[in-house]
Structures are given as structure tokens and as C-alpha cells.
Amino acid sequence: MNDIKDLIISKNLSKKYNGQLVVDNFSISIKNGEIFGLLGPNGAGKSTIILMILGLTEPTSGSISVGGFNSTRQPLKVKRITGYLPEKVGFYEDMTAMENLSYTAELNNIPYREIPSKIDEVLDTVSLSKNKKQQVRTFSKGMKQRLGIADVLIKDPRLIIFDELTEGLDVKVANQILQTILDLNASKNITFLLSSHQLNLVQKVCSRVGILSSGKLINQGSVESLGRELFGGGKYRIEIELEKITGKIADKLKKLDKVISVNKTGKKFTIVCDKDIRQGISRLVSNEGILLTRMDMKKDALEEIYLKYFKEE
Amino acid sequence: MRSVLTIYRKELCDHFSSNKFLILLSLIYIAGLSSTYVSLTNIRQAASSLDEHVFLYLFTTKGDILPSFITFIRFFIPIIGIIFGFDAINSEKTSGNLSRVLSQPIYRDSLINSKFLAGITTLGIIIASIVFIISGVGLFSIGVPPTSEEILRISFFIFICIFYGGFWMGLSILFSVIMEKTAASILITTAIWIFLMFFLPIIADAIANAMAPVSDNPTFTELARNYSISSSISRISPATLFSESIIVLLMPIGGNLIINNKAGLVQSYEMLQSGEMQLNHPLSLGQSLVQVWPQLVAIIALAIVCFAVSYIIFMRQEIRST
Numbered sequence A: 001m002n003d004i005k006d007l008i009i010s011k012n013l014s015k016k017y018n019g020q021l022v023v024d025n026f027s028i029s030i031k032n033g034e035i036f037g038l039l040g041p042n043g044a045g046k047s048t049i050i051l052m053i054l055g056l057t058e059p060t061s062g063s064i065s066v067g068g069f070n071s072t073r074q075p076l077k078v079k080r081i082t083g084y085l086p087e088k089v090g091f092y093e094d095m096t097a098m099e100n101l102s103y104t105a106e107l108n109n110i111p112y113r114e115i116p117s118k119i120d121e122v123l124d125t126v127s128l129s130k131n132k133k134q135q136v137r138t139f140s141k142g143m144k145q146r147l148g149i150a151d152v153l154i155k156d157p158r159l160i161i162f163d164e165l166t167e168g169l170d171v172k173v174a175n176q177i178l179q180t181i182l183d184l185n186a187s188k189n190i191t192f193l194l195s196s197h198q199l200n201l202v203q204k205v206c207s208r209v210g211i212l213s214s215g216k217l218i219n220q221g222s223v224e225s226l227g228r229e230l231f232g233g234g235k236y237r238i239e240i241e242l243e244k245i246t247g248k249i250a251d252k253l254k255k256l257d258k259v260i261s262v263n264k265t266g267k268k269f270t271i272v273c274d275k276d277i278r279q280g281i282s283r284l285v286s287n288e289g290i291l292l293t294r295m296d297m298k299k300d301a302l303e304e305i306y307l308k309y310f311k312e313e
Numbered sequence B: 001m002r003s004v005l006t007i008y009r010k011e012l013c014d015h016f017s018s019n020k021f022l023i024l025l026s027l028i029y030i031a032g033l034s035s036t037y038v039s040l041t042n043i044r045q046a047a048s049s050l051d052e053h054v055f056l057y058l059f060t061t062k063g064d065i066l067p068s069f070i071t072f073i074r075f076f077i078p079i080i081g082i083i084f085g086f087d088a089i090n091s092e093k094t095s096g097n098l099s100r101v102l103s104q105p106i107y108r109d110s111l112i113n114s115k116f117l118a119g120i121t122t123l124g125i126i127i128a129s130i131v132f133i134i135s136g137v138g139l140f141s142i143g144v145p146p147t148s149e150e151i152l153r154i155s156f157f158i159f160i161c162i163f164y165g166g167f168w169m170g171l172s173i174l175f176s177v178i179m180e181k182t183a184a185s186i187l188i189t190t191a192i193w194i195f196l197m198f199f200l201p202i203i204a205d206a207i208a209n210a211m212a213p214v215s216d217n218p219t220f221t222e223l224a225r226n227y228s229i230s231s232s233i234s235r236i237s238p239a240t241l242f243s244e245s246i247i248v249l250l251m252p253i254g255g256n257l258i259i260n261n262k263a264g265l266v267q268s269y270e271m272l273q274s275g276e277m278q279l280n281h282p283l284s285l286g287q288s289l290v291q292v293w294p295q296l297v298a299i300i301a302l303a304i305v306c307f308a309v310s311y312i313i314f315m316r317q318e319i320r321s322t
Helices: A046-054 A075-081 A097-107 A112-125 A141-153 A171-188 A199-205 A223-230 A249-254 A278-287 A302-310 B002-017 B019-045 B069-083 B090-095 B097-102 B108-142 B148-178 B182-211 B220-234 B238-250 B255-259 B269-273 B285-316
Strands: A006-017 A020-031 A035-039 A061-066 A082-085 A159-163 A191-195 A208-213 A216-221 A236-242 A259-265 A268-273 A292-298
Touching: A006 A046, A006 A191, A020 A046, A020 A061, A020 A191, A020 A208, A020 A216, A035 A046, A035 A171, A035 A199, A046 A061, A046 A075, A046 A082, A046 A159, A046 A191, A061 A075, A075 A082, A082 A141, A082 B097, A097 A112, A097 A141, A097 B002, A112 A141, A141 A171, A171 A191, A171 A199, A191 A199, A208 A223, A208 A302, A216 A223, A236 A278, A249 A259, A249 A268, A249 A278, A278 A292, B002 B019, B002 B108, B019 B069, B019 B108, B069 B108, B069 B148, B069 B182, B069 B238, B090 B097, B090 B148, B090 B182, B097 B108, B108 B148, B108 B285, B148 B182, B148 B238, B148 B285, B182 B220, B182 B238, B238 B285
Parallel strands: A035 A191, A035 A208, A082 A159, A159 A191
Antiparallel strands: A006 A020, A006 A061, A208 A216, A236 A268, A236 A292, A259 A268
């Protein structure tokens, strides 16, 4: 089973609610050890796809499997290897962190004698060892999210699904959690499926993203490849604003190394290139005796890619 | 199977450690022991005239102010059932636990089955414990041990109480599955309880009086017809079915008259309780069970139907974290 290259395979997955199509022919393969981001506005069908992966809702047509197990026909086997942290993670507030994790461990049929050491291990991973005897009601939102990660780790999953993991967290805590994801991915080769609106955070960790609109997967690939596809093939986009324009400046910019295209809008230029050429640009502009008033560089910003797709929504 | 046991054990712990359990237990103990004190006083006063089934009088004798234990229990069981079920599912949803728990390798029905079983167990423990306490106090005070028939009657009483509570628990779980908010589920279930317990008998009487009026000097036929209509309508309510069953079971002397529509002979349950009306030959346990068999079956069926409906709805429901 570990030889299976693609951990999640979805083929023509569709789901109708009350006659309305919420997931439309969703086909995707997510590889073992990959960190995949599922992006899309509210109502795009992300949560429905996650529920179908877990076997918590049945597809109207098509199929989805995790680790070779069909989610509809073998939901228990799928849930045994999949950890899921919902958007609104809940714990039994009167119980301690340890008791909550022990409950999850028992539901996962982990032998009783192994549970205490397992709890210590996962709490250590999320740096909550000191709080294990504390009631969950005293936990902050960030601590609850970390406990959520511990909760999914207790079953040694091959796949972890996070639904809006960093929603409502401050940047520091969100970054800590993302670092935990990267560490787990590197150390245990766990596959992650992240659904998030915080695109800059997704960009930091995802090796590939899928963009979902009205239940349809409209594009997928690495952030870099999506950026190239949308913005003319270049890896970098440099925007400059000049005090004045001379006739030859555009031509000279085009002749710089690795420049793919130069677009002019008033006193602004957008340069698409495959290399960071900011030094070259400032030298050129300075040699021309023109004052450079602004220069920004964007490296395949996922937010821009996202906005490009959803600017009308 | 382990998942059912795990959830069952956790739910049981939750019930036993909850404040609502302690409050309900205290209330029912206070009510039960108060009514026992009254019944013991009355039993001592009328000791010479009570020859058979003395032990059962502990549960059925009322005082001047306080009602009997079975009246208290008729009132408290629905409350216990409702309180242990009204937030069973929707609180899990709103707290975000439902999707987390169901994403574990367990069948979805393990959750609702375990919750129902844990609720029924808690209810059974509350009822059985107060019945045993009353029996113990009674045994110590009146010095007459229960006969085997009385023990069986009390066992059947506990059994009926559990199913009656099961109906109310099933109903409140049903609304906890349907309604998003716990406040809504408890309000609806309480409204149904109030209607079935207090308003339905009034409506039944009004309909009976309209359909079969009783004159100032009623004939046996008039009374019987009026009573027949009234009791038939009242039997829609599980509270009526429960009252009838336990009266017949715990009052072998004359209890059956109430449910046999002998309206001309028995005007009210109070007459039996006050000892104004008795039969010379009490019913045997077998005869009592035959008398209340339809009521028993109806209570059990209602409890099963209520739970089955909530089960089906829960199994078909979408599980979302928000």
C-alpha cells in the first residue's frame, strides 16, 4: 500500500444538493508526501469535497479513494489513515487535553497500554506537553488548533486534511503551525490537503494548489506554474513607476537579460522576467537620467493568481 | 464495538459528573423520600385494614398535601428524559465536536446509539436507586418484607419507567437532531410534554363532554360513554398510558377499574388512593399484566419509534463543522 504513488485519486466526482450541482466532475491526483492547497471562494465546494474524501457524504457520481481505499465503500479504512481538522475544531471543554486525546485514541482502536506514550509524543510535537492536564476551556484559539493537530497525529495518519486551519489566528501562531506542517511533512512524509482563504500562508507551504470555482476545478499546479500561465510565462513580475518617459526606455528594458515582456501603462511599466533584474533596471533608469519613483517585485503571488480567477466573484 | 463502548463510557461519565444529574437526583430523592414518609405514616395508621400488598402501598399512598411516589415519578421521568437528550446531537454540532468525532474510524450510528444507551442507563440508575431506597426504608420501617409477586411488580414498574423515559429521551434526541440550537430543542420538547401531560386531558374531557354530555343525574351508560371517549383521546399521550400501567401494576386492589371504563363505579383515581374503593380480590400479577399489555406495548413502541426516527434523520444528515 505504501507503494501507491497517488494517495488521493478523485475521478469525475460530482455532488448534487437538492438538485443543485455543488461539485462538478472533480478529478485530481494528490501524491504521497505532497502538500496540496485547495483554494476557492465560499461555496466553491471545498468542504463538500473534504467530506466526500472522508466518506461523511456520498458523491452523486464519480469516485474518490485514499490510499487505495474507496471513500464511499470503505470509509472506516479511509478514516483510519486520514486525520481531519475541521474549520471549527471542537473539544470537550470540561476534559483535559490528555483526556480528549485519550478519547480520540480509543476511538482509533489504539491499544490502551500505548495511549499514554502516544499522547506524550503528539503533545510534544505541538509543544503542549506542559498543558496536558489543563482543561481545554482554558486554552487559547491557537492552543486549540495545536491540540487539533495533536488530535489528528495520534492515529499516525498518512493524510491530514486541514479546513481553514489558520483562520482567526495571529500571524505568529499561524506561522508556527505552518512550520509544524512542514516539519511533519519532512519527517514523516505525511500528505497534507489544506483548504484556506489565507493565500499568503498557503503559498508558504503548498507544493501544489487546485483552484475551485462553483464546484469545478478550474486549474491546478504549482504556484509558479500557475503564475507563468496567467502572467505570460515569467517567474517574476517587476512593476516600476518613472517620473517621466523617454521614447527608448521601453525598448531598453526589453533588452535586459531574461526579460520576457514589458507592458506600459502611463508612467508605469510591468516587466515580466525569469530573473530578479531589479539592479539592472535601476542602473538603466539611472543611466537614462530618469527618476525611479517606485519599484515592486512580485514572485508568482498566489493572491494575484487567485484574484485573477475570482475578480468577478 | 469498542467505539460504541468508548462513547458510551464517556457519555455516562458526562452524565454522572454533570450538575443536571446531581440536581435531578436530589429532586427525585427529596420527592421520593417525602412521599415515602407520608405513605409510611398512613400505612402505620391503617395497618390493621391493610392485609395484602402492603409493600406496594409505599409507592401508591398519598398524603393530605403530598402526592404519592408514582405521581411524582410520572412528573419527573419526562423531565429526566428530556434533560438527558435535548442537547445530545446539536451541542456536539455547535461545539465542533461532531465532525471531529465522526472523522474517526467509527460508524456514524455508534454516536447516537451510545448516547441513547448512556441516557437510558443513567435514567435506569436514578429510577432503580430511588425505588431501592424507598423499598429499604419501607422494609426497615414497616418490617414486612416484600413478597416475590411484589418484587416482580416493582421490577415491572422500573422496566416501564425506563421505557417511558426512553420515549421522552428519544423525542428530545429527535429534536436535538433536527434543531440547530439546544434552546429550540428543549423548548419544543417541553411544549410537547406540557401539552400531552396537562392540556390533552383537558381537551379530551371537553371533547367527551361535547360528544357525550353527562346530565345532572347521570346514568351508568352516560358516564361510561363520556369516560370512554375521554380516556380514548387521553391515551394518545404516553403519560396516560404510563399512569394506567403503573396504577394497575402497583395497585392490584382496584387499579384495573380505572382503565376498564367502569366509570359508574370509580369516579377517580383519588378514590382508590384514599381507600374509599377497593376490590375484595386483588388481581394476580398475570392478570394485571394482561390488563396493561396494550399500554405496555404502546409505550415500548413509542420509545422505539421516537428513537428510530431520530436515528434515520441523523444517519441522513449532512455533517459540517459550521
